[in-house]
Amino acid sequence: MQKTFSRVATALLFLWMAAAVVFGAAADPDRLTRQANELMGQGDLAGAVEVLKQIPPPAGGGEGEAFVRSRLQIARLHFSLGEMDKALAAAREVLALYPDNSEAKNFVASVEQEGQPRYVTFLKDCIRFLPALAKGAVMTLLLVLCTIVISPIGGLLIALGRLSTFRPISAACWFVIWFFRGTPLLLQLFFIYYGLPSLGITLSPLTAAVIGLGVNYSAYLGEIIRGGIQSIEHGQMEAAKALGMTYGQAMRRVIIPQTYKRLMPPIGNEFIALIKDTALVSTIAMVELMRAADQLFNTYFNVTALVLAAIVYLVFTTVFTFIFEKIEYRAGIYEHR
Amino acid sequence: MNTDRQPLIQLEGIIKRYKNLTAVNGVNLAVYPGEKLVIIGPSGSGKSTLLRSMNFLEEIDAGVIRFEGREAGYVHRHGRLHLDRQQVVCPLRAEIGMVFQHFHLFPHMTVLGNVMEGPLTVQKKPVPEARAIAYDMLAKVGLSDKRDVFPATLSGGQKQRVAIARALAMRPKLMLFDEPTSALDPELVGEVFDTIHALADEGMTMIIVTHHMGFARELADRVIFMDGGVFVAEGTPQEIFDERMQNERIRTFLSRII
Incomplete structure (x- = not known):
């Protein structure tokens, strides 16, 4: 029963992804963001991360606001799940493209400080x-x-x-x-x-x-x-x-x-x-x-x-x-x- | 007496009123160069007020003050007497030395600084000249060794001698002493008295208000007994002290003092 459900789900996911590719919806950051928010609302943080990851880097150095927001959100989600390495990786993805992004920098700095002595x-x-x-x-x-x-x-x-x-x-x-x-x-x-x-x-x-x-x-x-x-x-x-x-x-x-x-x-x-x-x-x-x-x-x-x-x-x-x-x-x- | 000479300072009909008290009530007085006048009288008799009015520290309500024969220090405005501008009054004061009961030395200046201050600030003398004058004056009052100390370190007698030196540094024509020994411990009166005596021997014109009868007997050419803002008796020391039985008020006052 469970197996059947997961098969169906996988099939649906593939179908949905295929459809997304066909209709170009995979590149629609707004929809993905909304979807991630919904998952977050249901408490599925890992799922939200997966969805957000689909937001691609801006092609050819264009407007990357959605990308930056998504990666920072991923970083925060990993952070709240206690996955520090993954959180840092996400923030660094931003820094790789935008080395001056202060929010990412602050995030990296504060994550790196976690676990250090207070003084x-x-x-x-x-x-x-x-x-x-x-x-x-x-x-x-x-x-x-x-x-x-x-x-x-x-x-x-x-x-x-x-x-x-x-x-x-x-x-x-x-x-x-x-x-x-x-x-x-x-x-x-x-x-x-x-x-x-x-x-x-x-x-x-x-x-x-x-x-x-x-x-x-x-x-x-x-x-x-x-x-x-x-x-x-x-x-x-x-x-x-x-x-x-x-x-x-x-x-x-x-x-x-x-x-x-x-x-x-x-x-x-x-x-x-x-x-x-x-x-x-x-x-x-x-x-x-x-x-x-x-x-x-x-x-x-x-x-x-x-x-x-x-x-x-x-x-x-x-x-x-x-x-x-x-x-x-x-x-x-x-x-x- | 001395009618052939001009008085150094002359007062005519001096009246000084406070709110509901007439401190000086129509006083006439002429003091001649070289004269030593001692004013005695009970407290509140107006003698200090009279002395201070000669230096324009009290603004009189009526009367005329002549200094070296000229009317000095006042103007008439709106039918009242007013102290003249300070450009007029200050040079007059600079010619009249004043010594106060409580010395009023400048505590923030050294002894030398106190004595130099008049020549320096008022007479605009250069520092070396002012210093030379101050050295002379401090030698005269016997305090050359105290030049560089502050007044706070001096005894009362020493302070008063510095105050005398400070006044003398201005080379005044007239010296006013307002109860110069009243604030002193009895054993310190002598040194101040001697200083004033030496000054008198040099021929300085001086008017002394005092309760110290030694001044009157030994120094005075003339003694004035003042009470209630007027002169009650006037004469030589002998006349005042030996014939004091003539006047009830003088008798009572002197019996209390001596």
């Missing part, structure tokens, strides 16, 4: 991701350094403006602080990058990012610097004036130098926050560390990229903390007996 896998991922992450990290560092140069200058101007007895200036500075501290940095970045073009001002992502971060951090530092200036004992200003100094001279020579030590801890804090806030500019088409890690994560579905990014951020913040402790010590050297 080897991790290290290989690190090496693989490092170039892209390094580029992102350099961009992050560039953003941080630009903001560190801009924001203390902007902050000092805002602070002096706030302390001005000339009302329009102090009111304007108050407004800047009120606005930029009172709205999300993300929104400010969106406004600068996506909003300003409607006013006829189009900025590159880098320019927009530097302006956004620079203004936002200037507003924060402005308040910190104002507090620092006001914390200097009033007698210092009087002593400077008594010598005949102008307000500007007294500020420059006497008051502001004394604020350095007091300002280092809060400003250091802000700059640590800044290192992490640069991640927000990934939303305005800047490829910095966070964006680079995110892209790798989405391409390889591999958490290692995120872990690496976290480590780089930690390295940055640690180095900055260390530098700021040194600067704080140096700035206050006159207080050490």
